[in-house]
Amino acid sequence: DIQMTQSPSSLSASVGDRVTITCRASQSITISLNWYQQKPGKAPNLLIYAASSLQTGVPSRFSGSGSGTDFTLTISSLQPEDFATYYCQQSYSTPWTFGQGTKVEIK
């Protein structure tokens, strides 16, 4: 199985900050990497698919990059509604696997 490792596991940031979350795969997954946002008590919401494609309706302050084994989710200017947990997921091979999550908290 492909292991997905996110860093950091949690971070504290202020509104307006630029935030970067990284995700590393245990083997190359080309660009088969997706990012989700989950707020407490809610279902996950797709932000980015295929490493860098923005899902319809997602604000442009979210962006994704990377290929192979190393990927990044960037929030260019953190907004109050962005405080949540973020997960990466590889869709290169089954079983599809998620990272352990990165919790973005208010500083």
Added chain:
Amino acid sequence: EVQLVESGGGLVQPGGSLRLSCAASGFTFSTYNMHWVRQAPGKGLEWLSYISSSSSTIYYVDSVKGRFTISRDNAKNSLYLQMNSLRDEDTAVYYCARGGVNYCLDFWGQGTLVTVSS
């Protein structure tokens, strides 16, 4: 508007069975692949199972293989997860999700809680 509504969760004893359902609306269900994903209390997301639009291709994670069965009824716009031989560690919120581009999960239901306990 795309909607996925799970049902069928509840309290079940270890070794018991439960059947989850996911009712889809707002899109042409029969043309989309579907997934089940779960989340144990306070934990991360775990992908469980996939079924293609025509049911011709099915995958499972090893931890549920042989115990869980995914199925769908395109005439009823419904997805199912039959769960047998349930264990304490199967306690989680279970989500159905629509398969999108490049096997992403582009829409999710609100989830249904399954509690396995004696």
